Amino acid sequence: MIELTRLNGNSITINCDLIRYAEATPDTTLTLVTGEKLIVREPIDVVVARTFHYRVSLMQTAWPSADIALAARTHFDAQHNEPTKH
Known part of the structure; x- marks a missing residue:
């Protein structure tokens, strides 16, 4: 679940697994997958x-040994100034 602002x-x-797609309009x-639309203050990024x-x-809780791989990916993205695309 993630917290956003109307x-x-x-x-x-909201349950972020239910987001079908996001648009900036502006x-x-x-x-959502249900067809419901929510407008929030936060930008898409x-x-x-x-x-x-x-x-x-969730991954850290379910698979504690994945912590090293996730930290390495976050470090790589930060050093290359690339937004995480997940």
Whole structure:
């Protein structure tokens, strides 16, 4: 689950596995697999980063030995100034 902010300033926690796609129109609009649309204040890159960090935390819990590989990937992306594309 990731926490985002609706346009009115209220927090919303959503299951990021239900996001079908995200658009910047210019506000970030998330379309869920159910067809429901959510408009949030965070830009798409923040939604992607929060989703990535959430999934990393799941991997670290389910597969503790993966921690080294995940840390190496994050370090590589940071050194090459590339956004994480997960």
